[in-house]
Amino acid sequence: MNPDLLRGDTSVIDQSHQRSRSFGIAVDDAPDCSGLAAGRLQGMLEESRLLFQHAAPVMETLYGQIANTHSMVLLTSAQGVVLHSLGDNDFLEKASRVALVPGMDWSEQTKGTNAIGTALIEQAPVTVLGDQHYMRVNQGLTCSCAPIFDPHGQIVGALDVTGDHRSHHQHTLALVRMSAQMIENQMFAASFPDAMRLHFHARAEFLGTLVEGIAVFTSDGRFLSANRSAQFQLGLPFAALQAHTFSSLFGLPVSLLHEWFRTNTAPRQIGMHNGVSVWCRARLQPRAVWPGGVVSQDSVPQAPRRMQLSSLQYLDTGDPQLAAVIHKLRRVVDRDIPVMILGETGTGKDLLAQAIHHDSARARQPFVAVNCASIPESLIEAELFGYEEGAFTGARRKGAMGKIVQAHGGTLFLDEIGDMPAHLQARLLRMLQERKVSPLGAAKDVVVDVNVISATHKNLKDMVARGAFREDLYYRLNGLVVRLPALRERTDLDLVVKKLLKSLCDEAGQDTVDIAPEVMALLRRHHWPGNVRQLHNLLRTAVAMADDGAIAPVHLPDDFLDELRERGELAAKAPLADVPDPEEAASASPLLQDVTLDAMARVLLQHQGNVSAAARALGISRTTIYRKRHLLPPGLLG
Structure with missing residues (x-):
């Protein structure tokens, strides 16, 4: 279906109204404000962690574009349940009256015709204007929603902007569609960090923008996935693309692509199977970090993943001292025992921390690293614990999530812990004891579940003796202390x-x-x-x-x-x-x-x-x- 036909398109609305009647919904029904139980909502948030990880910063950007328009931004699950929302204060009260809050179900089966439920059924962007809503209680709203697809073509959620029907703007749906595509592209990059990735568009100036096509292949050219722009340009749906290779889609041997882009990043022009000529760039390999870990070349958040390159086994290269360290670590993985890594600068303490994480049951959850020595002392508190809107001069609108909360469910790596300011050591100790975080300016604590790994090149025992490091925090962090040998000792x-x-x-x-x-x-x-x-x-x-x-x-x-x-x-x-x-x-x-x-x-x-x-x-x-x-x-x- 052409998404450009869905801006309040009457045929789509009529079909949705028919479905609403078939679901047994009455026009005058009162809104169901019961919502999900807290436990079920938390479980759904856990299931949608990857989606939320990439959607949250995009939502903040989108909200900044529509702020003060009596509107709100919502993220939902694939079933239409609201997971997260940002909104103007003057609209929040109205939103709560019509159940536009986290935990509420906005599928067509429960709310009738509305942008969220209808977009999920149509699998395309939709705007529902005022009285086009099936239930009368929702007709004071205007909503624009776009579904969000995962890299395998499955709907994983939806992004919606809802506001007062009198403040509707004709460009809102375009903003929502672009934002949903941004989330999709970021999830796409995170899901195939090691694959050969082709970026292409008919116009060279559109490479690197949201509208570029992105297709990923194995190194020998077997098709893995393609974003929606790539599917549109190639003229084939996801299911049909799965039968193709790079050569069948672009008429070139994959070896030629490797030859072109091995050392040269300048765009090249190639022809697609449908006769259309496009400009392309290729990313052939992931960017390696010493000694063998892999990170993406993209600046988007990376989905945690288990890989041999980041495992303890990979780091075990035959040195007896290192082998003894790895043997100890294997004994405590998943035992909720904090690990402290000692060693000179450059010995690979961060890589060892990543290997511990990737060999643990938390491997699919976030690995969040904080270098306590590289963040200015004036910023490290906000960076670690987060802050609410207005907590300090220069604070971002709606605040920011701290690194500790970002690591919820996964691993928090505190590198150069010996450089943590003294006044924050007490706050960190409280977090470790109570498993709660109090963001700056917040009235409530946030419960967190993190495995903590710390590292330092300093002698913390001496620092404790001098009063430069809290003794109680030291003993809280050093459940198992291991020392990485210097390279000259190996x-x-x-x-x-x-x-x-x-x-x-x-x-x-x-x-x-x-x-x-x-x-x-x-x-x-x-x-x-x-x-x-x-x-x-x-x-x-x-x-x-x-x-x-x-x-x-x-x-x-x-x-x-x-x-x-x-x-x-x-x-x-x-x-x-x-x-x-x-x-x-x-x-x-x-x-x-x-x-x-x-x-x-x-x-x-x-x-x-x-x-x-x-x-x-x-x-x-x-x-x-x-x-x-x-x-x-x-x-x-x-």
């Missing part, structure tokens, strides 16, 4: 390097590169002050420099070689044939200079001309790139 460097190289090459869409024996020897001699994080950054640069060849000493960053020289582990002026300095080698050899410039050009292209980001990726200074800018292709530097 015996599994070779295997860690191997896994990191595979992860980085997968990210770059290239075959795994080899590593020269002399390079491996240098890696073994280094003391690694930055631990695994430093190793990851070094190898990422080397992979970019080496491309599909083997990593040689010339591909290593300057600062790494300088550190070895400073420690006397490398000659101050090593012969070029032995362990060359990259800058000297590049200036001495035209061929090597070409290789270096090619690596710079490719990384600059990947980072869209951002010199700082490219320099970090290459492990060199910005000055080095600027010094060679006259040798690089024009237009690369932003």
